[in-house]
Amino acid sequence: MNDFIELAKCRQTCREFAARAVEHEKLVACVEAARLAPSGCNAQPWSFVVVESSAMVAKVAECVAMDGMNSYAAQAKAFVVILEEHAKLMPYIAVMLDSQYFAKGDLGAAAAYFCLEAESRGLGTCQFGIFNRPRLGELLGIPEHQPYAALIGIGYPANPEVRDKQRKPLDQLVRFV
Amino acid sequence: MNDFIELAKCRQTCREFAARAVEHEKLVACVEAARLAPSGCNAQPWSFVVVESSAMVAKVAECVAMDGMNSYAAQAKAFVVILEEHAKLMPYIAVMLDSQYFAKGDLGAAAAYFCLEAESRGLGTCQFGIFNRPRLGELLGIPEHQPYAALIGIGYPANPEVRDKQRKPLDQLVRFV
Numbered sequence: 001m002n003d004f005i006e007l008a009k010c011r012q013t014c015r016e017f018a019a020r021a022v023e024h025e026k027l028v029a030c031v032e033a034a035r036l037a038p039s040g041c042n043a044q045p046w047s048f049v050v051v052e053s054s055a056m057v058a059k060v061a062e063c064v065a066m067d068g069m070n071s072y073a074a075q076a077k078a079f080v081v082i083l084e085e086h087a088k089l090m091p092y093i094a095v096m097l098d099s100q101y102f103a104k105g106d107l108g109a110a111a112a113y114f115c116l117e118a119e120s121r122g123l124g125t126c127q128f129g130i131f132n133r134p135r136l137g138e139l140l141g142i143p144e145h146q147p148y149a150a151l152i153g154i155g156y157p158a159n160p161e162v163r164d165k166q167r168k169p170l171d172q173l174v175r176f177v
Numbered sequence: 178m179n180d181f182i183e184l185a186k187c188r189q190t191c192r193e194f195a196a197r198a199v200e201h202e203k204l205v206a207c208v209e210a211a212r213l214a215p216s217g218c219n220a221q222p223w224s225f226v227v228v229e230s231s232a233m234v235a236k237v238a239e240c241v242a243m244d245g246m247n248s249y250a251a252q253a254k255a256f257v258v259i260l261e262e263h264a265k266l267m268p269y270i271a272v273m274l275d276s277q278y279f280a281k282g283d284l285g286a287a288a289a290y291f292c293l294e295a296e297s298r299g300l301g302t303c304q305f306g307i308f309n310r311p312r313l314g315e316l317l318g319i320p321e322h323q324p325y326a327a328l329i330g331i332g333y334p335a336n337p338e339v340r341d342k343q344r345k346p347l348d349q350l351v352r353f354v
Binding site: 013170176 | 180181182184185186188190201204205206208209210212213214215217218219221223224225226227228229230233270273274278279281282283284285286288289290292293294296297304306307317326327342343344345347350351352353354
């Protein structure tokens with residue numbers, strides 16, 4: 001596989017989902033990919049709640065679309081919540097660092113893998129940064145103090161057009177020594 | 178591109194690098210891929226220092242291989258340091274959240290993209306979590322208080338064999354609702 005960058009270019013935030021339902025097998029495949037992400041000490045400090053029943057999808061969408069924000073969440077056909085779990089580090093590292101020292105970066109990688117696998121299977125994804133946490137936690141039985149890493153809406157894109165990416169120019173970001 | 182999961186299975190920590198040098202163009206491509214990663218409010222809170230001159234590579238390796246740890250860093254033919262930069266969030270989000278609220282996850286995604294692009298071009302990578310920060314900072318002119326997101330060694334793998342991944346079983350990680 002030598003065209004990863006082409007996949008990276010196609011992966012984009014999807015804000016318009018088609019009516020087509022998302023197959024259970026595809027959601028499993030996305031989690032399968034996510035758990036292959038690297039993590040500090042291979043601690044794998046993650047767990048996943050995949051929301052796919054229409055009744056629950058509608059309730060999660062209500063936790064996301066609020067005050068006029070994220071209204072397109074109502075079109076998503078599934079959601080995944082990625083949660084931060086305790087990271088068991090190797091003993092000689094655990095004595096130096098907090099158990100969760102690498103976790104947020106590891107979870108960013110896992111969420112990226114999830115969305116890349118979704119893209120490679122024709123699905124669109126949208127990460128929501130703002131949502132009603134107490135209500136979502138109650139709905140899904142997530143303990144009050146457990147940190148959320150990502151909430152991602154999933155569905156088939158209504159519009160398959162790939163937009164140009166808005167990114168800072170490379171020469172502002174990198175130096176070579 | 179529909180085989181992302183195959184790429185994810187092949188990407189593995191490389192601890193044995195071949196003598197072959199890494200082409201400048203491939204390192205540029207890895208940074209190009211990394212900057213396509215998604216980020217909260219598209220803030221792109223990252224910058225990259227790519228170390229490729231043999232003299233500097235040797236000096237960085239000395240900052241990584243210490244006290245008998247990470248001895249294979251001396252074989253790496255290049256390194257990249259990924260740094261956390263200030264994230265400019267959208268105004269209505271910035272009033273609620275610290276500017277760096279999403280940054281660590283975003284940087285985890287960028288590092289993952291870097292390593293996936295490297296893998297897709299036949300390169301091996303190894304993320305180092307422990308290294309001599311004051312010495313590396315001085316060497317590369319990194320401000321004392323700037324957070325490091327990743328330090329990655331890069332080279333052609335001496336052994337192309339793909340190892341089985343050690344991961345927690347899927348059913349321990351996920352529930353479907």
